[in-house]
Amino acid sequence: MSPTKGNNNGLNGISDLENIAEQIDWLGQEHIGSSVQTPLRKDAFKLSADEKIDQIESKFADILTILGMDLSDDSLKGTPRRVAKMYVNEIFNGLRPEEKPEAKLFKNTFNYNEMLVEKGIKVHSYCEHHLVPIIGVAHVAYISSGYVIGLSKINRIVRYFSKRPQVQERLTQQIALELQEVLKTENVAILLDAEHFCVKTRGIEDDGSSTVTSYFGGKFKESEVKNEFLKHVYNK
Secondary structure, eight states: OOOOTTOOSGGGGOOOHHHHHHHHHHHHHTTOOOOSSOOOOTTTTSSOHHHHHHHHHHHHHHHHHHHTOOTTSTTTTTHHHHHHHHIIIIITGGGOGGGSOOOOEEEOTTOOOSEEEEEEEEEEEEETTTOOEEEEEEEEEEEOSSEEEOHHHHHHHHHHHHSSEEOHHHHHHHHHHHHHHHHTOSOEEEEEEEEEHHHHSSTTOOOSOOEEEEEEOGGGGSHHHHHHHHHHHHOO
16 A cells, blocks of 8 residues: 555545645556546547547647747647647547447357467557556457357457556456457456556666466356466467
């Protein structure tokens, strides 16, 4: 638990604003998430994509100006707009509901009842605490309960939830829960192995470590089935 001044009861017992700020900063430095759901405002979808780009452009220009950058320079004058478009249309487009992939279900007519494993799905996300990259791979498996989906839809689901400010634990759960809902089965397993640039390039500056998170649902909770999945993942 975070250090607090004169109180060990966490946020519930803090009345001092300085301690509250200290606690919030600690949660971010330790990369601790708040819930399985991405923390969105109630009016998150009120503005159009173009309106968001316009506002982010203006505010990012302010940030660069405060940092001392000369936005009249040819190399910099377009940067606020480029960053705004990148945020809305690319690296954070998983915040746009219209980008959510539609996964069409098909009957498992060939009666394949073993696990299906898709390995090495690229993950490009951004840490919500410092907005720097999380780069890694996801390994996904499921056992059909009578339905299957196209293989590319698995990749698209991973990509959709990756393209938003994230913590790795939440990302792992969001992918798993979405696949369980789409496939109508609890038999889903996820293993996500990623490098965090908030660890590699700031703070401790450790560029040799990675973080592994997992989710095992339904039959994958059974040791034999879980071990088969892990064997598929780790055997080259």
